[in-house]
Amino acid sequence: MKKVILTLMAIASVGQLAMAFCGFYVAKAGADLYNNKSEVILVRDGSNTTITMSNDFSGNVKDFAMVVPVPNVLDRSDIQIADRSIFQMLDAYSAPRLVEYYDYNPCGLPMPSMMDVSMEKESTTKMVTYTSLKDNFKYKVTIEAQYSVEEYDIVLLSAKDASGLKRWLVDNGYSIPAKAEHVLEPYIKSGLKFFVVKVDLNKYNPKANGGFLRPLQIKVKSDKFMLPIRLGMANSVGEQDMIVYAFSKRGRVECTNYRTIKMPTDNLVPTFIKPKFGTFYTDVFKNEYRKAGKNAVFLEYAWNVTPTFNGMKCDPCVGNPPYTREIMMAGVPWANQNGVTTFFTRLHVRYTLDKFPEDLFFQETPNTEMYQARYVITNPATGDLSCAEGRVYQDELRLRRRKELIELASLARWNTDSYYDYIAHGTDKVRSNKAIETDHNSKNINVPFWFFGKGDTPHKVLFLLVFGMLIVYSLKRLKLTLVKG
């Protein structure tokens, strides 16, 4: 029996199939964190949404299958094949970045100011399996449409009930995770259709596209601007990461049923994180994720990418900004129209079943403020620093480095005790680089002991404020009664 992954973007999660991991390019300690990752491009225009699902499936293509809930039966023209490179391009352009600066030597000739960047690389994992289709109405399943789109065979199903759909899928060779039926039910009752994909082995050329399947791009029409993540969680208990690249005409895209939080940015961090920036950023993300109660969406990048926009497209750029061709490839129909803005938002969400009970809903906002997650390292001046200015510089350097370590400890929760040399000698000598395990798996809300537990400071402060006010208020009322009496 073959396995099928049910999800919007086939994120999912079945461990037994090979998963392509391609973490940060320098990643070591944090490599496992992004194992379960998917990428999706969302383009919102009025009530039209174009969704492009990345596809890094690397197993045997005959095992590939994907089920995506969609709001309506798609026309053939609503289904396109996108180029894989568009994901790499958008990721490289918008990934959190490390910027490197050099100090001038106050005693000698100024060194030319250099700037260098490195970035985290990201990729997606997914896998699926496939079977042949069979028409059968006893399942109360209707095949609404059937298309052959290059190497993909696509069928659009509507169903009357979840058990029928499940039996249909099972009898056709798909193995459905036990919990999926649970989630299929509400989708069917909400009137959603199912977009079921497999690969036509006769048309598939394993030599093309580096052996990867190409991303599918679908256009749906609905007032709902959402991503049905629940299906992808049906058979996974662990954390899954999703990167959303969103395009809109107005401004930033934000989540409406979970908080959308900016990642910290422009922090000065020690120079020794350069070779392990990937690990560093993974830990920063992990820390922010934990601090936010594990149920928030994070903003990593927001920029006006209108091709005719003359301003800077990034600062600094870690990858080429997308131009008309790439933006069109991402599914933005208005990219070549003059005078229409294209605003790009990158969101990163790490979700689990217990913290994300609902699918993700989004809205476009008129917020056009640019934002990028960026961290800065500054290399010390080299050469003779024995002049008076040089000594002052060295004092300042030590102070700065102390601050950088504090920043590192608070951002990524690294144990900075072992980096004492970094301040003392003003050099990059480092004894060890052990990162603290940041995930305490603390259950944040556990009244009444919650208050004395770790973390969740915001709620504790709010709690104290309100509680204090209630006490003051009650005392005053009490006094009122006493005076009257």
Next chain:
Amino acid sequence: MYSKISTHFNKETADPRYFQILYLGSFLFYGLCFLGWDGDAIKYIAIFASAIVTQMVFSYFTTKQYSSVKSALITSLGLSLLLKTGTIETAILASVFAISSKFLIRVNHKHLFNPANFGIVAAILLTNDAWVSPGQWGSSVLLWFIVGAGGLMMILKVGRIDTSITFLLVFGALLFIRHVIYLGWEPQVWLHKMSNGTLLLYAFFMITDPMTTPNHIKARILWSSLLGGALFVLSSFFYVQTAAIWLLFGVSLLTPIFDKLLIATKYQWNNLTASTINKPNQTT
């Protein structure tokens, strides 16, 4: 001497608006300091300053009673908590429209719209620069508890608890029937929707304004059921994410009709003591 001070003190604190200001203020503080909202101080100052100035100007030409500045503060806090804008001009526009609506759009000696709600609607309609972030509070059960407990205290004092409770009951019940019983989602999905901070603030602070809700209790129950029902329909079937704001605007138009059909005495902010809060008919 003590009793004099004490009497003065109690007279002042008997006005529920003090508690309201403190309470909403703590939420603004929480949002800015802990939820990572954009802390653009000038924008908040602009909202407060323009609201107070507008209130003073209108008071000068009408009642010449400046104690109503408290109301202007509450409106500014409401705007700061709910409205997001890109520019200061939009923030000022919202603030001025909010306060002006209190003086200019009146029926039966009551202003028709909740001022903060009117300001938000005006800013969204008139500029391309204003929006509401329904997700900004997140959904924490604990937050639910805190907003609920504090909100309850406050509206007990204002005497509009019926509005909040009815609204939450109607909306919550319909949502439960649709999502849990009919669609088959787990109860957590319902809980997640119900514990949205924006919904709770709306239920406890926006729709309990004694000036823009009907005077008679029966009318208020009908009025808030209507609001809860309509919000359920718009959010569950039409996916209008910010439906609450538009609905309150629409339902406010019905308040004078309810007031005409079911007659009761208008609410007074200042004439309150603990004993008369729940008996509005005794106030004059």
